[in-house]
Amino acid sequence: MKKLSLILTFASVILSSCASYKVVPFKGTYLEPPFKFTSTKTYQQVWDNLIDLFAQKGLSIKLIDKSSGLLISNEIVIKHTVETKTGSLVNSDAYIVVPLLYNKGSMISKPINDNADITGEWNVRVKESQDGTIINVNLVNLKYFTYDAYRKIPISTPLVYFKSTGKFEEMISSILIK
Numbered sequence: 001m002k003k004l005s006l007i008l009t010f011a012s013v014i015l016s017s018c019a020s021y022k023v024v025p026f027k028g029t030y031l032e033p034p035f036k037f038t039s040t041k042t043y044q045q046v047w048d049n050l051i052d053l054f055a056q057k058g059l060s061i062k063l064i065d066k067s068s069g070l071l072i073s074n075e076i077v078i079k080h081t082v083e084t085k086t087g088s089l090v091n092s093d094a095y096i097v098v099p100l101l102y103n104k105g106s107m108i109s110k111p112i113n114d115n116a117d118i119t120g121e122w123n124v125r126v127k128e129s130q131d132g133t134i135i136n137v138n139l140v141n142l143k144y145f146t147y148d149a150y151r152k153i154p155i156s157t158p159l160v161y162f163k164s165t166g167k168f169e170e171m172i173s174s175i176l177i178k
Contacts, residue, residue: 022101022102023099023100023101023102023161024083024099024100024101024102024108025099026083026087026097026099026163027083027086027087028083028087028088028089028097028163030097030163030164030165030166031163031164031165031166031169033138033139033164034136034137034138035136035137035138035164035166035169036134036135036136036137037134037135037173037176037177038129038131038132038133038134038135039132039133039135039176039177040132040133040177041132041133041176041177042133043069043126043127043128043133045133046126046133046135046176047066047069047126049175049176050071050124050126050135050172050176051064051071053171053172053175053176054071054073059073059074059076059122060073060074060076061073061074062074062075062121068125069125069126069127070123070124070125070126071123071124071125071126072121072122072123072124073121073122073123074121075119075120075121075141076119076120076121076122077117077118077119078095078096078118078119078120078139078142079091079093079094079095079096080094080095080096080097080098080112080118080162081094081096081097081098081165082097082098082099082100082110083097083099083100089165092165093167094165094167095139095164095165095167095168096118096139096142096162096163096164096165097162097163097165098110098111098112098118098159098161098162099111099161099162112144112159113146116144116145116146117144117145118142118143118144118145118159119141119142119143119144119145120139120140120141120142120143120159121139121140121141122137122138122139122140122168123136123137123138123139123140124136124137124138124172133176135172135173135176137168137169137172139164139168142158142159142162143156143157143158143159144156144157144159145157
């Protein structure tokens with residue numbers, strides 16, 4: 001049994017050392033989900049403003065349930081960016097930042113082509129409390145698309161490692177808190 005364990009450990013070390021890409025850690029500070037804030041407005045005012053915001057920004061709604069305070073957008077394209085070597089954002093208007101990758105230990109590459117689409121859904125939950133109206137904002141079901149030239153079809157891949165820049169959440173909070 002020890003021999004099998006040693007062989008498996010050795011094989012996993014060998015296989016993991018063959019991987020050529022390693023994630024570059026983020027240098028900037030970003031939001032950790034969930035993004036939560038409280039408004040002094042009534043539930044009804046917040047709900048109406050949220051619906052207006054989605055309509056004004058052209059975000060179609062997949063699910064809307066006022067009784068539970070849940071609003072989920074349809075899948076939309078999410079503006080994305082990467083960090084520079086100093087940790088600032090290449091595109092300061094982006095909603096998410098994705099990490100760069102080390103390629104074979106030295107060269108840095110982008111994990112996603114600048115022209116590639118990243119899609120996701122905004123999940124907003126509104127609820128009443130003693131302190132006011134609580135709003136939770138989460139970005140869920142992110143994926144990016146690459147193109148398989150051989151089969152001539154787009155390939156969807158879940159996007160797991162990303163951080164929110166806070167731009168979308170700030171826009172929502174500025175409208176719903178006022």
